[in-house]
Amino acid sequence: MQTQDKTFNWPVLIQQFEAVVGKDGVVRRREELLVYECDGLTSYRQRPAVVVLPRSTEQVSHVVQICIAHQVPFIARGAGTGLSGGALPIENSVLIVTALMRQILDLDLENQRVVVQPGVINSWVTQAVSGAGFYYAPDPSSQIVCSIGGNVAENSGGVHCLKYGVTTNHVLALKLVLPTGEVVDVGGAVPEMPGYDLTGLFVGSEGTLGIATEITLKILKSPEAVHVLLADFTQMEAAGNSVADIIGSGIIPGGMEIMDNLSINAVEDVVATGCYPRDAEAILLVELDGLEAEVAASSRQVETICRQHGARNIAIATDPEQRLKLWKGRKAAFAAAGKLSPDYYVQDGVIPRTQLSSILKEIAALSDRFGYQIANVFHAGDGNLHPLILFDNRIPGALEQVEELGGEILKLCVRAGGSISGEHGIGADKRCYMPEMFTETDLETMQWVRQVFNPQGLANPGKMFPTPRTCGEGAGVALDRQYPTIERL
Missing domain, CATH: 3.30.70.2740 (Alpha-Beta Plaits)
Structure with a gap:
């Protein structure tokens, strides 16, 4: 990856960063920077010039202001689990890593909300409130390692997004450090806020509009009952048709997942749940939650629909341990693919x-x-x-x-009438395909929004939008021309 020819005074920059975050908050040795050269999309790699690890909003703001003063591009990164190259550094860039910002700042169970820093791990939120009978719904497969800040940047989903929505449906307010270094608060304690929905605009913006440093999340009351059904099929088509008919019947499951035969066997080789039949062409996992009577009735209806489509066997788990066992393989599916x-x-x-x-x-x-x-x-x-x-x-x-x-x-x-991303974001990986979905005018409009927040183009340059140098001339409007090039290494 290359930027335009620029010379930065790194000793001075590093000295200024250390004055803000301390010497232990700056990573600059080349061998240590290897850890940060890519996110979960490992086919793209580039070492940053320096990594800064702030612990507060004020420190993030000061670090951004230093970058602006020296005209150095900067990229925000959380746990680094993203799969689209959204946190990929570019040459001569500063990586602002929020992994040390991991405090739960406030628990307001009465109003069903919690305020966290961006480095808080997704599953920690539910762990913090589960004893009081609450949980946080968005649950990416990487939830035991991915951070809330990254979830906000990518608008992450997960198993339960079918019924409860993705991250944007659970973010009430944000404290942001803008690409100008200014600190602003958007959103509020309730969803019904007047004015522009700046919270909704920011969620999913992949670090191009600023860095979230405090995030107010909505938490939900734990359901009275939860059932998980696992049905196996000899044909993938039958599993797909079951999904359509379940939704068509008026049932909205908490989650509904399909795995094919390759994935089934990879999971059983690695996780050994003993739950997934190795000869099945597909398995369908359906989670139903709500009132006990409602869940029991819906379970019977889902079982009937699956059998009508030729399901061979149906297992039903009702207690937490059994449910966890049925879900364990699905949660491990990406990791298990390494076996294949x-x-x-x-x-x-x-x-x-x-x-x-x-x-x-x-x-x-x-x-x-x-x-x-x-x-x-x-x-x-x-x-x-x-x-x-x-x-x-x-x-x-x-x-x-x-x-x-x-x-x-x-x-x-x-x-087919769909989208090029459901939850992984666009990042560096899929920006060339944005013109498949959007017109030239659409892309230009998005870029104007980006320029309002990020006028100097220093915040996560080269992400989300196509540029002529990477995607061919005429691949869409490219206002982000200062640092446009990202190449696979």
Whole structure:
């Protein structure tokens, strides 16, 4: 990755950063910087020039002001679990890492809200309130390691987003450090705030509009009853049709997930749940929550629908330990894919759930055409696909081929009336595909919004939007021209 030719006085910059965060809050040795050269999308790598680890809003603001004074690009990073290269450094950049900002600042159970710093891990929120009978709904598969700040940046989802929505539906207010270094508060204690929805604008902006330093989250009361059903099928089409009919019947599950045979066997090899039949073409996991009588009735109805579509066996878990066991394999599916292949490339597209069966057939055809196996694990209820393309990066040209295959899958999603991202964001990975979804005017409008908040283009440059140098001339309006180039290494 390269920026335009610039010379920065790094000794002076480092001295100023250390004055703000202390010497232990600045990482500058080359071998230590290796830890920060990529996020979960490991095919893109670039060491930052320096990493700064602030602990407060004031420190973040001062660090940003130093970057502005020296015209140094800066990128915010949380736990580094993102899968689209959103926290990828560029050459001669400062990485502002919020991992040490991990305090839960306020618990207001009476009003069902909690205020956290961005480095708080997703699962910690539920752990902090579960004893009082509450939980935090958004639950990415990486929830035991991903941070709330990153969830806000990417508008992360998870298993329970079908019924309860993604991160933006659970963020009430934000304290932000803007790319100018100013500190502002947006949103409020209740959702019904007058004026522009700046909270909604910021969630999902991938660090291009500023850095969230305090986040007010909505928490939910734990349901009276929870049932998890696991149905296995000899045909993927039958599992997909079951999903459509369950939703069509008026039932909105807390979560509804499908795994194919490749994923099933990978999970059983690694996690050994003993719950997933290895010969099944697909399994469907359905979680139902609510009042005891409602959940019991819905469970019977879901079981009937699955059997009508040819489900061979249906297991029902009602106590927490059994439910955790049924979900354990799904939560470990991405990690288990490493058992199948030396490398895999994961994509994140969305389609209408009524088209699950037909789109999965087209993905299988693409797999045959390119000659790479694809393991499918996805949020079936809202049509959020996560195809895992298996390959060996040691083979010359393999990465380029699987990236092309991933791009064809995203185009397929758009043609079906869907999206190129459901929860992983655009980042550096998918920005070339933005024109597949948006017109030139759409992209220009988004860029004008970005320029209002980020007038000097220093906050996470080169992300989200296509530029001529990376995506070909005419690939969309590129107002972010100062630091445009991101290349795969």
